[in-house]
Amino acid sequence: MKKLLTTILSLGVAASAALAADLSLTATKVSDQLDAINPDSAVWSKAKFATVVLYPQTAIEFNDKEANEANKDPKGKKAQVAAVHNGKEIALLVKWADGTKNVQGIKCTDTYSDGFAIQFAGTTKKSQPLPYVGMGSVGRPVVVHLQKATDKVYEPNGNKDVSTQINRQQTGFFGKELAEYDAKVASLANTDFERVFVGEGFRSLTEIKDKSVKSNAAMKYDNKGWIGTLARPLKDDYMNGAGTVAATIAVWDGAKHGRNGLKLLSSWIAINLEGQKANAAVVAEATEAPKGDAAKGKAAVEANGCAGCHQIDKSMPAGYMAPSLVNVGGYSTAAYLRESLIKPSAVVVPGFNRNAHSNTPWYNLEKGKRVSTMTDYSFLDKATIEDIVAYLKTLKAEVE
Numbered sequence: 001m002k003k004l005l006t007t008i009l010s011l012g013v014a015a016s017a018a019l020a021a022d023l024s025l026t027a028t029k030v031s032d033q034l035d036a037i038n039p040d041s042a043v044w045s046k047a048k049f050a051t052v053v054l055y056p057q058t059a060i061e062f063n064d065k066e067a068n069e070a071n072k073d074p075k076g077k078k079a080q081v082a083a084v085h086n087g088k089e090i091a092l093l094v095k096w097a098d099g100t101k102n103v104q105g106i107k108c109t110d111t112y113s114d115g116f117a118i119q120f121a122g123t124t125k126k127s128q129p130l131p132y133v134g135m136g137s138v139g140r141p142v143v144v145h146l147q148k149a150t151d152k153v154y155e156p157n158g159n160k161d162v163s164t165q166i167n168r169q170q171t172g173f174f175g176k177e178l179a180e181y182d183a184k185v186a187s188l189a190n191t192d193f194e195r196v197f198v199g200e201g202f203r204s205l206t207e208i209k210d211k212s213v214k215s216n217a218a219m220k221y222d223n224k225g226w227i228g229t230l231a232r233p234l235k236d237d238y239m240n241g242a243g244t245v246a247a248t249i250a251v252w253d254g255a256k257h258g259r260n261g262l263k264l265l266s267s268w269i270a271i272n273l274e275g276q277k278a279n280a281a282v283v284a285e286a287t288e289a290p291k292g293d294a295a296k297g298k299a300a301v302e303a304n305g306c307a308g309c310h311q312i313d314k315s316m317p318a319g320y321m322a323p324s325l326v327n328v329g330g331y332s333t334a335a336y337l338r339e340s341l342i343k344p345s346a347v348v349v350p351g352f353n354r355n356a357h358s359n360t361p362w363y364n365l366e367k368g369k370r371v372s373t374m375t376d377y378s379f380l381d382k383a384t385i386e387d388i389v390a391y392l393k394t395l396k397a398e399v400e
């Protein structure tokens with residue numbers, strides 16, 4: 001495995017000069033307690049840092065003029081990532097540049113805040129391909145830890161719902177109560193914005209509120225950038241981290257109105273737990289370098305009418321026929337791209353259904369199942385498929 005990895009990494013370096021886009025990294029084995037870890041914890045000095053590139057998620061276009069304006073021609077961003085584990089818990093640190101600190105205040109819900117999320121592949125009965133990077137897919141669940149930069153809140157009930165109970169317009173009659181309440185919050189603040197979800201596809205995310213996941217996330221703004229940390233059990237009801245943990249990283253920029261699918265996203269990263277036997281299948285999938293010929297793939301994409309539905313480079317209009325592919329190579333594994341071509345309905349990217357866009361649905365419902373409207377390209381020969389995969393892997397934004 002080691003030899004294979006070295007080969008793959010050197011191939012990646014050769015292909016993109018600066019960085020291998022797909023990564024495996026090692027979570028250093030430590031004996032420290034990790035449940036109360038934060039960006040200042042001493043344990044990070046024992047960790048090895050790796051560079052992971054996060055690419056703009058462009059599959060789904062937002063119906064928001066200001067946000068689209070702020071995200072015109074978005075660039076990829078490098079993040080520094082480190083991981084440690086103690087056999088029971090895993091902790092990750094993500095460090096990324098962000099020149100504008102955007103913190104969501106409890107007093108205003110019309111601002112967007114900076115934030116980050118770490119998504120882990122969830123437990124499944126049989127081993128199978130990694131879930132869709134955009135929040136899982138049917139039968140391939142994910143668990144997502146989301147942390148946003150927010151002002152602290154006083155919420156004795158712990159439900160994180162106090163903001164929806166306060167009517168900020170009522171400054172006249174209730175003005176005094178509000179002022180007293182704010183003063184009390186300032187003195188007692190004890191809750192931050194940390195949430196955990198399980199999902200089997202975009203828009204299927206369900207928040208876990210019963211405290212069955214014992215996680216701890218924190219964010220710190222320092223020197224024109226954020227450091228985010230997360231600790232969680234290696235094993236619980238939602239994931240079973242043994243040998244190798246598969247994770248992706250997302251960051252949101254409040255200044256660019258980032259939220260939901262408007263973010264920067266990494267491809268799957270294989271995090272090997274030091275001292276344990278790596279999961280070869282997960283490592284292979286996360287680090288697979290395309291074997292095909294990208295130039296031939298480009299010609300095959302032109303010959304097979306992909307551009308009739310997809311935006312493939314920025315010079316083409318985005319359209320509504322199908323997801324934009326301009327960054328698909330940045331956040332997708334080769335295995336996912338291959339599957340998209342030969343089994344389009346294995347993962348159906350959530351877009352327009354027939355009710356919303358009768359002429360350009362991304363999927364139809366057949367017997368209650370989502371069926372992709374994309375042409376099934378399994379009729380192409382294997383070499384051509386591999387060439388197309390190699391070409392799709394080159395589709396990604398410049399890196400900042």
Ligand code: HEC
Nearest residue numbers: 059304305306309322323340344347348349362372374375
């Ligand atoms: C008839 C329209 C159509 C054509 C032609 C078409 N696609 Fe698609 N494609 C779609 C739709 C709709 C989706 C979203 C539903 C899904 O996931 O299958 C999609 C999804 C994809 C995805 C997944 C995108 C993501 O964001 O995860 C990839 C990759 C892709 N197509 C590549 C191609 C390539 C390469 C070709 C040409 C060989 C092609 N498509 C031809 C309609 C099309």
